[in-house]
Amino acid sequence: MQEIASGSAYEGRTDLGNTQPGDGKRFKGHGPIQITGRYNHTKVSEWAYSKGFVPTPTFFVDDPNALAGDEFGFLGAVWYWTVARNMNGFADRQDLLGATKAVNGGTNGLDDRRKFYYRALALGDALLPQEDDMANAADVQEQLLGPDGKGWPQLGDEFNGNKGRSLVDGIARLIQIGNFAVEQNDRIEKALARIEAKIGTQPEVK
Known part of the structure; x- marks a missing residue:
């Protein structure tokens, strides 16, 4: 979350805005990017400050180390990605060359980066949920939470037989593809346990 080097190499770098004595060390790299x-x-x-994330418009100038902490560190990454370089455009176009130049100012390390980039693209189908997965997830989520996403059903006869079997499988699949946030997992697991007690079978996660 913080550059290992002291930052003294940045002293006097007016291209980085380091115009005051000590700016090199004070404003060395902070945050994950x-x-x-x-x-x-x-x-x-x-x-x-314009987004309401920090209390003053000079917050990280006054306290550069705050940008390397858990609370604010990733704000720097979001700003860099979406504002300073607008990296989403390069990503959407799969423009590896443009992205490399935007970040590095040149093409240093491009061949190595290209190797890892296309390896990652090849894993995309395995890593990301597919459309049919998400369609099934949406159906089961509505059964679980209701159309407004707030309620949980009372377990009754409707959870017996085949309907209960498919619902259990659907919930297990939801957990697998990560459709729910982490904080909901405990509620889902409790619901699974109640359903399993009703229909007397263990769901198979595929």
Whole structure:
């Protein structure tokens, strides 16, 4: 979350906005994408303040280390990705060359990066839920939570027989593909246990 080097190499780097004595060390890389320099710390502060994330427009200038902490660290990554470089456009176009130049200013390491990029693309179908998975997930979620997503059904005769079997399988599949947030998992597991007690079978997660 913080650059290992001292930052002294950035001293006097006016291209990074380091115009005051000590700016190099003070504004070395902070956060998972390592926001560097007084200028970038200023800009991410202004952006975060405009979104209501921090209390002042100079927040990370006044306290650069806050950008390396758990509470605010990923704001720098979001700002860099969506504002400073607009990386979503490169990602949507699968423009590896453009993304490399936007981040590095050149093509250093491009061949190695290309190898890992296409390896990751090849795993996409295995990593991401497919449309039929999500359609099934939406149907089962509505059965579980109701159309407004807030309620849980009372277990009764409707959970017996084949309907109960398919519902259990559907809930297990929901858990597998991660359709629910982490904080809902406990509620889903309790619902599964109640359903299993009703129909007397163990769901098979495929």
